[in-house]
Amino acid sequence: MTRPPRIAAVAAMLLSVCLPPALLAQEDDVFAFIPDGGRTLLGKLIDGGKVDSAEVVATRRSEDEWLGFLRGLSGSGLDDTQMATLAAYLASSMPAAEHAGKTIETAGRQLPRDGRDLTLEYCQSCHIITVVITQDRSREAWLGTMNKPSHVEIDTTQAERKEIADYLILNGGISIEDVPEELRAGGATY
Ligand code: HEC
Numbered sequence: 449m450t451r452p453p454r455i456a457a458v459a460a461m462l463l464s465v466c467l468p469p470a471l472l473a474q475e476d477d478v479f480a481f482i483p484d485g486g487r488t489l490l491g492k493l494i495d496g497g498k499v500d501s502a503e504v505v506a507t508r509r510s511e512d513e514w515l516g517f518l519r520g521l522s523g524s525g526l527d528d529t530q531m532a533t534l535a536a537y538l539a540s541s542m543p544a545a546e547h548a549g550k551t552i553e554t555a556g557r558q559l560p561r562d563g564r565d566l567t568l569e570y571c572q573s574c575h576i577i578t579v580v581i582t583q584d585r586s587r588e589a590w591l592g593t594m595n596k597p598s599h600v601e602i603d604t605t606q607a608e609r610k611e612i613a614d615y616l617i618l619n620g621g622i623s624i625e626d627v628p629e630e631l632r633a634g635g636a637t638y
Contacts, residue, residue, distance in 0.1 A: 449589040454566065481626050482581055483619045485564030486537020489530055491555035496526055501557055511539040529618050537562050540607065563615020566608055577629050585622025587613050 478489050484492075494501040509517065515537040518524060526534065541547060547560035561569070571580045585593075590613035593599055604612070624632060 478628055478631065479577070480620065481567060481628060482564060482568075482577075483533070484530070485562030485615055485619075486534045486541065487552060487554055487559045487562040487565060489526065489534040490537070490559060491557075493521070493524060493526075494555035494557065496525075498522075504538070505544040505557060505559070507542055509539065509542070512533050514538040517594065525625055533563075533615060533618050536618070537611075540611055540614065543573055561611075563611045563613075564619070566604065566612050567615065570602055570604055570608075571612070576633065578624070578627050580616070581620055581622050582627065583616070585616070587617055590616055590620075 488580045490499075490504070494504075512535075516533060518526065518531050518535060524531075530609070541560040544551065544558065544560055548558075551558035551560050552565065553559075567580060568577065571577060591609060594602070594604075594609045594612070
């Protein structure tokens with residue numbers, strides 16, 4: 449992963465930040481290339497009858513313990529990245545009752561927002577989402593950006609920043625060829 453030529457790329461991004469309303473209206477389609485986060489992955493397991501949803505939403509486990517739990521499911525259909533994404537989500541989001549009021553109805557349950565939800569919510573008001581989702585970075589680099597002066601004002605808790613980082617470490621670094629044309633504007637050549 450090469451780093452963007454900062455000044456030029458950033459200036460170009462900032463000139464092209466306003467998404468046309470039509471894009472926002474079709475949100476689901478335009479952003480379909482961004483991989484599912486833990487909330488959606490869990491919803492699919494619930495819908496498929498693979499887990500006892502009442503037990504999952506009420507249980508606190510570490511990331512490693514959740515990973516073990518997910519590996520033990522038969523026919524989960526999850527690949528390694530999805531399993532890791534879901535384990536990180538479950539470790540920071542369960543028990544779900546602790547996130548009351550910050551949930552999205554999924555598979556008939558109120559599930560806490562995941563890193564993808566938070567990225568879409570908080571990371572595209574100043575620049576296009578492409579700036580974020582095409583970067584392949586370490587945890588330190590993600591948290592470093594979010595704690596920079598240009599980002600520290602964003603109204604997210606440290607726990608939410610960690611959730612965003614957890615998701616992006618595993619799911620960021622999307623190739624620009626996989627980003628829809630309308631989201632490539634603004635000189636995002638990396
Ligand atoms: C308040 C406006 C604002 C919001 C909201 C915002 N950004 Fe940024 N972002 C900027 C600005 C300004 C730059 C270019 C200057 C800089 O890098 O500090 C930038 C650049 C970036 C870059 C490339 C340069 C770098 O520092 O790594 C990344 C990656 C990034 N933002 C990630 C994020 C993420 C993740 C979020 C959501 C948590 C987010 N941004 C939300 C203002 C914002």
